[in-house]
Amino acid sequence: MNAVEYYKDQLEQRVLNDSGSGSGLISLRKKAILDFTRWGIPTMKNEEWKYTRITPLLDKLPELPKNGDKQIPFTVQDFQKRQLPGHELANELVFVNGLFNSDLSKLISKEIQVLPIDKMQENGMQEILENHFDHSSKYLQDGIHALNTAFLKDGIFIRVGEDLKVKKPIYIYHITDARASNILSQPRSLVLLEKNAGLQIVETFLALGQPQNLSTESFSNHVIEIVLEKDASLEYYKIQNDELTNGQVSSCHIRQLGKSLVHTVVISLEGGMIRNNLNVVMESERCEAHLYGLYFQHGKTHIDNHTIVDNRKPGCFSNELYKGVLAGESTGVFNGKIFVRQEAQKTNAYQSNKNILLSGKASVNSKPQLEIFADDVKCSHGCTVGQLDDEAFFYLESRGIPKTKARALLVGAFASDIIEHIRISPIREWVEKLLAKRLEIENR
Amino acid sequence: MLKIHDLQAGIEGRKILRGIDLEIKPGEVHAIMGPNGSGKSTLASVLAGKKDYEVISGTVSFLGKDLLELSPEARAGEGLFLAFQYPVEIPGLSTTIFMKTAVNEVRKYRGQEPLDAVAFLKMMREKMALMNIEQSLLSRSLNEGFSGGEKKRNEIFQMAMLEPRLAILDETDSGLDIDAIRIVSNGVNKIRNKNNSVLVVTHYQRLLDYIVPDFVHVLYNGRIVKSGTKELAFELEERGYDFIKNDQPLEQGA
Incomplete structure (x- = not known):
C-alpha cells in the first residue's frame, strides 16, 4: 500500500468518527483529504520540492497517533529533561506526537487565551475560524500541507487580546515520541494577535527514538498560522536541534492584516531532513517584517528553507537575511520569493542568502525569486556560495x-x-x- | 636568530624572490627597502608562511629550526610575528575573543598554562596602555570599520600581546599620517629589547626616523642589491631608487 492510500484510508475513518464536533472543521478536513488524494505527497517533479525528497520517509508509513491516545510513554520526567533555558519564566505549550498535551503545558501570562481549535465554534469563535484557519493552504498547495489539515486533531488556538503585551514568551514544544513505533506527528496551531497586542513565540522540535535502535524513525508535519491585527507585534523564533532520525516539514504562515511588525529567526542546527516554509503575507499598508535564518548542516543531513514575502499593499518594508554553513555531505536549499503586487507601490523589500561550504562534498541550491508587478519599488536580492x-x-x-x-x-x-x-x-x-x-x- | 640563504620563491609560477641572503641577530633592527614590485611583501609573506607563495629553493632557519617546514601557526608559536600591510576585517569576531584565543594557543605551543580570564584582562590592560589603544576598539569586531591608523595600531597591539622574538612589519607606515606613524613606532620601540629583533619592510625612509635600524638592505628585482647602515636609507630618500636600478645589470630575458 502506498502512503497516499494508507493515510487516505486512515483519515476517512477518523473524520467519520469525529463528525458531530465542529461541523465547519469536518468539511474543511474532507476537502483536505480530497486535496491530499489528488496531489499526493510532493515529489521532486514539483518545482517547489525540486531538491527535497520526503516520499521515502513517508513511504515507511509512520503511524498517525490514535484517537485519544495519550498513554504514550512520554512522561513529566522526560519533559523536564528537555525544557528550554528560561522556561521558568515562560509559558509552555507542549504537543506530543502532534496532540496538544495540557498536563505538560503551563500558562503563566493571564493575557494569553488558549483553546482547542475544535472548541472554537462552541465558544463563539466561528468567525475567527472561518476567516483565519487554513489560510495557509492558499500558499502551500501541496499534499503534505493538506495532510496536516485533513488530520486536524487536538490543535490549539492562541489568542492575545487587544492592547495586551505579553511579557513572558510562549515556548511551544513539538515532541515526537517514536520510542514505541514509527510516528507521524502533525501539530497544528492558530495564533491571533489582536490590535496592539505583542507576543514572543519560540518553537522547538524534539524527536525521541529508541536509543538502542537508531533506525526508528519519525516524521513531523507541522503547521502554525499567525494573524496580526493593526499595531500588533510578533517575535517568532524556531529552533531546530532534533534527532537525525527525524524528518520534518514545518510551516509558519503569518498574515499582517494591519500595519504591524514581524520579526522571525529560524535556526536549524540538527535534524535528518528539514523543510521549512515561512510565509509573510502583508495585507495592509506599511507592514514591516524582518526574517533571519541560520542553518548549519553536517553529515548527510538536508535543510530546505522556502520563504515567501507577499507585498499586497503599498509602503511595506521587509528585510530577509538567511545564512548557511554546510559541512560533510550535507545539502541545503534556499528559495526566497518576494511578490510585489500591482497595488503595492513604495515597497522596500530586501533579501540576501549567504552560504559557506566547509567541504567539497557539501552543496547548496540558492534561488531568489522576485515577482514584481508595481513600478515604484525598491527591491534587492543576492546570494553567495563560497568558502571561508x-x-x-x-x-x-x-x-x-x-x-x-x-x-x-x-x-x-x-x-x-x-x-x-x-x-x-x-x-x-x-x-x-x-x-x-x-x-x-x-x-x- | 633568522638566517635566510639563497631564498627563491614565487607565486602562480612567477618567480619573485631570486635568491635572498640575510641574517638577523638577536636585538637587531633590519630594514628592507625597495621600489614597488621588488619583492618586499613577498619576502614578508613567505616568512610568515602564506600558502599562496611557493618556495622554489633556499633555506630559512629561525632560532635553529627549519622555518619553511613549519605551519603558519607554529611559526607564530616559535615567536615569529607579521604585522600585516592590510589587516583583514572579520565582522562578527570580537577582537577580545580573537586575542584571547591567539594568546592562549601561542602559550600552549610554548608549553605554558593558558591565562584565565582575570590574568588575560590584566595583560590586555597593560598592553593597551602601552599602545594607546582604547577599550572601545577591542569590543568591536576585529578590524571592522577601523581606520587605517587603528588597524595598524591594532597590529602592534597584537604584537605586544604575543611577545614575538622576531617581528616583521610589512609596510606598517603605508597609509598613515605622521602622528599615526609616531604612535605605531613608539609602540614598537617600547617592546624592543636585546633578545628580540625587528624586520621593517618599507618603501619610505620616514618610518626609519622613528624605528632606527641597525642595517638597511635594498631589495630590487628579488635580490638584496645593497646593504648598509641607516645612512643608506637617507641616501635612498635623497636620490630615489633610480640610482640603484641604474647600477644593476639588465635582467636576462626580462
Whole structure:
C-alpha cells in the first residue's frame, strides 16, 4: 500500500468518527483529504520540492497517533529533561506526537487565551475560524500541507487580546515520541494577535527514538498560522536541534492584516531532513517584517528553507537575511520569493542568502525569486556560495591559532549577525552554546 | 636568530624572490627597502608562511629550526610575528575573543598554562596602555570599520600581546599620517629589547626616523642589491631608487 492510500484510508475513518464536533472543521478536513488524494505527497517533479525528497520517509508509513491516545510513554520526567533555558519564566505549550498535551503545558501570562481549535465554534469563535484557519493552504498547495489539515486533531488556538503585551514568551514544544513505533506527528496551531497586542513565540522540535535502535524513525508535519491585527507585534523564533532520525516539514504562515511588525529567526542546527516554509503575507499598508535564518548542516543531513514575502499593499518594508554553513555531505536549499503586487507601490523589500561550504562534498541550491508587478519599488536580492576567506584564515593562523580553531572562530563570526537577532537572552545564549558545541564536533 | 640563504620563491609560477641572503641577530633592527614590485611583501609573506607563495629553493632557519617546514601557526608559536600591510576585517569576531584565543594557543605551543580570564584582562590592560589603544576598539569586531591608523595600531597591539622574538612589519607606515606613524613606532620601540629583533619592510625612509635600524638592505628585482647602515636609507630618500636600478645589470630575458 502506498502512503497516499494508507493515510487516505486512515483519515476517512477518523473524520467519520469525529463528525458531530465542529461541523465547519469536518468539511474543511474532507476537502483536505480530497486535496491530499489528488496531489499526493510532493515529489521532486514539483518545482517547489525540486531538491527535497520526503516520499521515502513517508513511504515507511509512520503511524498517525490514535484517537485519544495519550498513554504514550512520554512522561513529566522526560519533559523536564528537555525544557528550554528560561522556561521558568515562560509559558509552555507542549504537543506530543502532534496532540496538544495540557498536563505538560503551563500558562503563566493571564493575557494569553488558549483553546482547542475544535472548541472554537462552541465558544463563539466561528468567525475567527472561518476567516483565519487554513489560510495557509492558499500558499502551500501541496499534499503534505493538506495532510496536516485533513488530520486536524487536538490543535490549539492562541489568542492575545487587544492592547495586551505579553511579557513572558510562549515556548511551544513539538515532541515526537517514536520510542514505541514509527510516528507521524502533525501539530497544528492558530495564533491571533489582536490590535496592539505583542507576543514572543519560540518553537522547538524534539524527536525521541529508541536509543538502542537508531533506525526508528519519525516524521513531523507541522503547521502554525499567525494573524496580526493593526499595531500588533510578533517575535517568532524556531529552533531546530532534533534527532537525525527525524524528518520534518514545518510551516509558519503569518498574515499582517494591519500595519504591524514581524520579526522571525529560524535556526536549524540538527535534524535528518528539514523543510521549512515561512510565509509573510502583508495585507495592509506599511507592514514591516524582518526574517533571519541560520542553518548549519553536517553529515548527510538536508535543510530546505522556502520563504515567501507577499507585498499586497503599498509602503511595506521587509528585510530577509538567511545564512548557511554546510559541512560533510550535507545539502541545503534556499528559495526566497518576494511578490510585489500591482497595488503595492513604495515597497522596500530586501533579501540576501549567504552560504559557506566547509567541504567539497557539501552543496547548496540558492534561488531568489522576485515577482514584481508595481513600478515604484525598491527591491534587492543576492546570494553567495563560497568558502571561508583564505585571507582571514591566514590572518588567524599567523597569530598562532590552529586551522581547526580558526575555522570555528570564522564560522562563529559568520553566524553571529543572525544569532544576535534572538532577543530572548536565555534562548540566544543556548543557541550560541549549541553552535559552539557543533563547531567543536566539526573540528574533530 | 633568522638566517635566510639563497631564498627563491614565487607565486602562480612567477618567480619573485631570486635568491635572498640575510641574517638577523638577536636585538637587531633590519630594514628592507625597495621600489614597488621588488619583492618586499613577498619576502614578508613567505616568512610568515602564506600558502599562496611557493618556495622554489633556499633555506630559512629561525632560532635553529627549519622555518619553511613549519605551519603558519607554529611559526607564530616559535615567536615569529607579521604585522600585516592590510589587516583583514572579520565582522562578527570580537577582537577580545580573537586575542584571547591567539594568546592562549601561542602559550600552549610554548608549553605554558593558558591565562584565565582575570590574568588575560590584566595583560590586555597593560598592553593597551602601552599602545594607546582604547577599550572601545577591542569590543568591536576585529578590524571592522577601523581606520587605517587603528588597524595598524591594532597590529602592534597584537604584537605586544604575543611577545614575538622576531617581528616583521610589512609596510606598517603605508597609509598613515605622521602622528599615526609616531604612535605605531613608539609602540614598537617600547617592546624592543636585546633578545628580540625587528624586520621593517618599507618603501619610505620616514618610518626609519622613528624605528632606527641597525642595517638597511635594498631589495630590487628579488635580490638584496645593497646593504648598509641607516645612512643608506637617507641616501635612498635623497636620490630615489633610480640610482640603484641604474647600477644593476639588465635582467636576462626580462
